[in-house]
Amino acid sequence: MAGRYMLREARKVFRFLEIYGVGRVIYKVNGRIRTHISFPTWRLRKATEGVGIIGCGQFAYSTIAYYLAEKGISIYTCYDTDIDRSKSFAKAHNVSKISKSIDEVISENEKKYIYIASNHASHAEYAVNALIRGHYVHCEKPVAVSVDQLAELRRAVKSGCGHLFAGYNRPFSGAIRLLKSVIKDAPGPLTLSCFVVGHFLPADHWYRNKGEGTRICGNAGHWIDLAVHILCWGTLPDKWGIHLTWSNPDVRDENVVITLVSERGDLINIVMSARAEPFEGINETINLQIGGVSAKIDDFRSLTIWDDDKIIRRKYFPKDVGHKMSVLQMFCRDPAREWREVEISTLLMLCIAEMVERGYNFKSFSIAEECRRIC
Ligand SMILES: NC(=O)c1ccc[n+]([C@@H]2O[C@H](COP(=O)([O-])OP(=O)(O)OC[C@H]3O[C@@H](n4cnc5c(N)ncnc54)[C@H](O)[C@@H]3O)[C@@H](O)[C@H]2O)c1
Incomplete structure (x- = not known):
């Protein structure tokens, strides 16, 4: 054995x-x-x-x-x-x-x-304390597990004492950066589909605790954030419908499908599957179409972009999920990622976490209204 x-x-x-x-x-x-x-x-x-x-x-x-x-x-x-x-x-x-x-x-x-x-519940409080001291702060995802925490974090960011960077790494991956350079001016709507095979977590893993935001804050936040990041390359529609379908009503934060549909017709679909431990760790397949561009990211190890009659192919070794650039954000001269994107994706994630907790399958979501809750 x-x-x-x-x-x-x-x-x-x-x-x-x-x-x-x-x-x-x-x-x-x-x-x-x-x-x-x-x-x-x-x-x-x-x-x-x-x-x-x-x-x-x-x-x-x-x-x-x-x-x-x-x-x-x-x-x-x-x-x-x-x-x-x-x-x-x-x-x-x-x-x-x-x-x-x-x-x-x-x-x-x-x-x-x-x-x-x-742990997730401690992030916002630690970040606020460090920001007030004027430090540069890299806060791993999720940056908050409640709207109150996010509001407090926002106040600390707005005070201008320190500088905050979020650990959402996918936007820093080679594939997403190349994609941005190709589709940055493409008009929406966007269709984005993320199929994620996540880690198999034991029943008592701390990610599952309600106070830690469940796997929605622990895992799904990555692809919610990625979707918001890509949408922010163009104009971000205000009104969204959020649909959730889970396979097991007793464990609603995994083996779940999250579907987001905007008033403009954007369609985002995140499938989070965790049926067994994947031998090579977490695995993600991402497909998207916007304007005349379609793309496929295979586990951040390869990317194919079809831009009308052009085709671009890239391989990434080592697998480039964006961790290097994300970790080193504080030391880079490049303009930092817009903090507003992280706020919006966090609000969306918290709304979905609440739906999972309460067992709601549908909710309407207005970005403008939600942002007012943290101002
Ligand atoms: N960006 C990514 O791709 C990515 C990937 C994995 C983990 N993470 C994040 O990194 C963080 C840590 O995850 P991990 O996989 O290392 O988990 P882990 O369980 O291995 O480590 C967490 C550590 O935090 C310590 N800890 C718990 N509560 C604490 C507190 N209140 N104050 C100080 N320390 C405390 C624990 O003792 C433990 O050593 C999480 O926020 C997680 O979401 C990010």
């Missing part, structure tokens, strides 16, 4: 090497088993003493820390409610100081870069 398990895990590592490349797989594997290794420091610069990590789980370990190291950026401090997580993270990534509280991470007043990758 143990032998079969080991063989399966070894095959998974080989498959991941084909998808992510050697460096990232070493980080991913170590993030899971938390060996006592320290990654080499020769690439790291000392100049970025201000980087702090809140939440030292798998994402911070295998994605945030990986891309910071690749860019040569060292991490000064880290904090996690689980001290063993902080310790293993600090040892692996040569972090100078383990903080014992959130205040310790954000209290210093010099320019700081804070990454928030903790």
Whole structure:
């Protein structure tokens, strides 16, 4: 039995090497088993003493820390409610100081870069505290799990003290950036279809907790945000109908179809399937049509665009889901993504999360009206 398990895990590592490349797989594997290794420091610069990590789980370990190291950026401090997580993270990534509280991470007043990758319910409060101090803040998705949290976050952003960046990474993927350059002036309506095979989560996984926003905030938010991002390349219709169909009324946040139809005739369809653990991890197939352009993204490993009589084909190795650019947003000179897009996608996501919680299959949604709730 143990032998079969080991063989399966070894095959998974080989498959991941084909998808992510050697460096990232070493980080991913170590993030899971938390060996006592320290990654080499020769690439790291000392100049970025201000980087702090809140939440030292798998994402911070295998994605945030990986891309910071690749860019040569060292991490000064880290904090996690689980001290063993902080310790293993600090040892692996040569972090100078383990903080014992959130205040310790954000209290210093010099320019700081804070990454928030903790549980979903804690994101907004941590981000507000860090923004008020004037820090640069990367907040992982979802940026809020309630409208009140989003309103408070908005106030902190508008105060102009700090700078906020959201961890929704799909808009930063090579495929979506290339698509934008091709269809940026195409008139709507848009048809967008996302078929997502998500992780199989145990019944007691923290993502499922109501207070954490369920899998709608934990997973579906990505494709809701991507849809809003693509719609914002043109004009965004105000009025939408939201239709939900779930396969199991007792577990409504997975194996669910989310359909959004706008007053202009835009049609967005997100199928979230989680029947078994996908061997290669999460897998997404995205198709869209707008004006004379059609496109197909196969798991962010390949893209085909048909633009009238032209055809564009791209392959992405390693798989480019946009994590690198998303993680490094705070250090880039490019204009940041419009915060308004993230607010709108979060409002839409929260509305869908509420529908799932209450068992509503249909709701009308006005972007203007919803935005007034957070002003
Ligand atoms: N952008 C993406 O593609 C992507 C992918 C995976 C995860 N994420 C996000 O990253 C974050 C972490 O996810 P993960 O997969 O690493 O989960 P995880 O469970 O591996 O890690 C979460 C960590 O946060 C710690 N924690 C919990 N509550 C805390 C609190 N109040 N304060 C400080 N630390 C706390 C836990 O002890 C744990 O170590 C989540 O917000 C998740 O949605 C983003």
